[in-house]
Amino acid sequence: MTIYNFSAGPATMPAEVIQEIKNDLPSYKNSGMSVMEISHRSALFEEIFQKAQQDMRDLLKIPDNYQVLFFQGGCTLQFTAAPLNLANKYHRIALLDSGHWAERAGAEAKRVGVKVDVLDSSEKDHYTKLPSLEKLQKDTYDYLHITTNNTIEGTAYTQLPNTDTTELVGDMSSNFMGQRYDVKQFGAIMAGAQKNLGIAGLTIVIVRDDLIGKVPNLPSMLDYQLFAKKESMFNTPPVFAIYAAGLVLQWLKNQGGxxxxxxxxxxxxxxxxxxxxxxxxxxxxxxxxxxxxxxxxxxxxxxxxxxxxxxxxxxxxxxxxxxxxxxxxxxxxxxxxxxxxxxxxxxxxxxxxxxxxxxxx
The missing domain is CATH 3.90.1150.10 (Aspartate Aminotransferase, domain 1)
Structure with missing residues (x-):
């Protein structure tokens, strides 16, 4: 009997990718080492890393003035990292409450002293619709946070809110690579890999250059500027998860993007x-x-x-x-x-x- 896995994450992966992982496990590229054993400082992994990053840029049409950073800790950690790095002028963000993960993002921002204004919520409708945005007050917010796809509630933005007066930050975990968004419309994007991109343990952050490096003395593992400078290698990255994501990215290219x-x-x-x-x-x-x-x-x-x-x-x-x-x-x-x-x-x-x-x- 064929098994079809409808899990919300960790989720089903392409059969071709699983087969390739199986083939690579004993000895990656005839190195005598499993892909789980290779050093993150080795030429073997450098090739994996650079190709994965470039394939992601190609698939998402990421402009050159955006960093592509590989983190651990899931988007839950990014709910802290984003306000620490980006809410540096007004120390205030706007949020559209579309469900559980939007609420979590707001709660984590508050924990680090950032003011969170919920501009609209669809809680009264049991989150069966998306909250709306009529206008954003100018010179008030460092950014607007949205969850582009609400995994639990089953809603998703097709048309993005108009954020001419501030930056847009998107938690894109569950439809990352699953539908087209224009990266240029976002100041930053965060996404866990375990839905469309591979296995749990890897988190992607795409952030525009001019938004980072403005806050000194951030915790190292949350510092976008430091991770950009170190090419996501401040410490040992999730080697196997990046390798798996790289295979999925290549599969996506082969499927038509x-x-x-x-x-x-x-x-x-x-x-x-x-x-x-x-x-x-x-x-x-x-x-x-x-x-x-x-x-x-x-x-x-x-x-x-x-x-x-x-x-x-x-x-x-x-x-x-x-x-x-x-x-x-x-x-x-x-x-x-x-x-x-x-x-x-x-x-x-x-x-x-x-x-x-x-x-x-």
Whole structure:
């Protein structure tokens, strides 16, 4: 039985990449050393690192005046690092509260003494829509923080907020490389790798040159300027995670790049949303214009039935569709490596479940 992993992260990876990792594990490039053993100061790793960085620049069309930094600690650490590095003029940031991870970003900024103004929140709508931004007051904020894709709640920005009067900082973890955004519209982007880019342990920060190096005596592991100067090698980087990300980046290039991935993700999510919108048992609660391409949230309205769906799906090889504990229901994460066939199998299963359920009731 084929297993399709719909986990929100760590998530499914391309089969070709897993096979290449398997081949490289005993002896990377005939070095006699596993890829897990090579030094981060070696020529072997330098090649891995430089190629991964360049492939990312190519795929995302990152301008030359932006740094690409490789961190550890996930975006949770960046919720601290970003305000420390970037909130250096007004010590005040704006935030659009679109769910759990936006709230977490605001809470961490407050911990380091930065004032956080929530300009709009969709909490009253149970985060089934995105908050809106009418205008930003000039000369007030160092930046506006948004979560481009809300993994838990199943919403995503297609049109970015208008931030002419301040910088835009995006937590892009769960749709990074999954749909096209213009990097030039952001002052900084942060993204964990464990969704679309590889394995847990690596975090990407893309930040414009003129925004960094303005705060002295930052903790070294949180200092964007220091990491830029040291080419992300201030300490031992996550070697294996960078290697895995490099393979995924090459796979993405071979598949046709970000625009092709977005096209496929729209096809996959469209197939599932079309079924949900016509179902008498299942419902996709997020309003259509704000729906995520990569994290499809759906419910029956009955937690007991939801649990039956999750259990029976797993028995059919459709694993990890249980919704996040904060919202319940089900969630299918359709990242780049999830094949269209996996979504077809999920839709067929849901159709059969509904048919059998309605037949009994």
């Amino acid at each position: 970000i625009d092709e991935m977005e096209h496929r993700n729209r096809q996959k999510s469209g197939l599932l949303y079309d079924f949900l919108d016509n179902s008498k048992l299942f419902e996709a609660p997020v309003i259509k214009k704000d729906r995520s391409l990569t994290n499809v949230v759906f419910v029956t309205g009955n937690p007991e039935i939801d649990q039956q769906v999750v259990s029976q799906a797993a028995e059919s090889g459709l694993v990890n569709i249980k919704g996040h504990r904060l919202v319940g229901g089900m969630r299918a994460s359709l990242y780049n490596a999830m094949p269209y066939e996996g979504v077809e199998h999920l839709v067929d299963f849901l159709k059969n479940f509904e048919k059998n359920y309605r037949g009994k009731h």
